[in-house]
Amino acid sequence: MQPACPTCGRFNLKRINTWFWRLNPALCVNELVLGQRLPKTMFVCQECQVPYLERQFVLCPSCKVVHDGRIWSGRCAFGNWLGLVCPNCKARIPSLFNFTSALLLLITSPIWYLPYRFFFKTRAASGPQLTAKKQMPLTPLRSARMGLGFAIPMWILSIYMPVLLGTEHVTLPLRERFVLGATPALLAGIVFGIGIHLRLNRKPKKRQV
Numbered sequence: 168m169q170p171a172c173p174t175c176g177r178f179n180l181k182r183i184n185t186w187f188w189r190l191n192p193a194l195c196v197n198e199l200v201l202g203q204r205l206p207k208t209m210f211v212c213q214e215c216q217v218p219y220l221e222r223q224f225v226l227c228p229s230c231k232v233v234h235d236g237r238i239w240s241g242r243c244a245f246g247n248w249l250g251l252v253c254p255n256c257k258a259r260i261p262s263l264f265n266f267t268s269a270l271l272l273l274i275t276s277p278i279w280y281l282p283y284r285f286f287f288k289t290r291a292a293s294g295p296q297l298t299a300k301k302q303m304p305l306t307p308l309r310s311a312r313m314g315l316g317f318a319i320p321m322w323i324l325s326i327y328m329p330v331l332l333g334t335e336h337v338t339l340p341l342r343e344r345f346v347l348g349a350t351p352a353l354l355a356g357i358v359f360g361i362g363i364h365l366r367l368n369r370k371p372k373k374r375q376v
Contacts, residue, residue: 314360
């Protein structure tokens with residue numbers, strides 16, 4: 168059953184496409200190192216005349232409460248390695264995995280699986296203190312920070328990916344990769360920051376009655 172929008176009360180929520188998060192290999196740093204997770208299912212209201220960022224919602228499958236997606240932003244976006252936590256019933260909200268993260272976890276499973284199986288799998292869900300207070304609008308400064316947060320993992324990945332693939336002997340030395348990888352990563356961060364600012368501040372078109 169499709170949930171109703173908690174803002175306007177209409178049954179006009181549309182599922183958000185999450186393939187960008189799944190396919191971008193740089194985001195494995197966000198998931199595995201920073202603990203940033205994305206819900207498997209997110210919705211956006213197609214009627215509310217507010218920016219896209221304020222129209223995103225997350226449904227808790229346990230208590231069926233529809234939460235403002237901005238709850239898991241800012242400081243609450245980090246440290247969620249075991250998954251997102253519903254602020255209403257404290258149950259875990261199913262989160263998706265980046266494909267690169269899933270591959271790295273599969274390769275390293277002999278190291279982490281047993282500790283997870285016996286010590287963390289049944290542990291009560293925990294995470295940053297979540298509050299339902301309204302977040303600040305997406306300003307150009309916040310968009311620039313998001314672009315920087317996108318560029319840094321790409322930069323790190325460009326430096327160390329040859330090491331992970333075992334091809335460092337046929338690529339540039341580490342020092343040169345360190346310098347040359349910064350330019351494309353910075354450009355990608357600028358493009359991402361501008362794109363995310365335009366997208367998340369976009370309002371839906373008013374339907375003619």
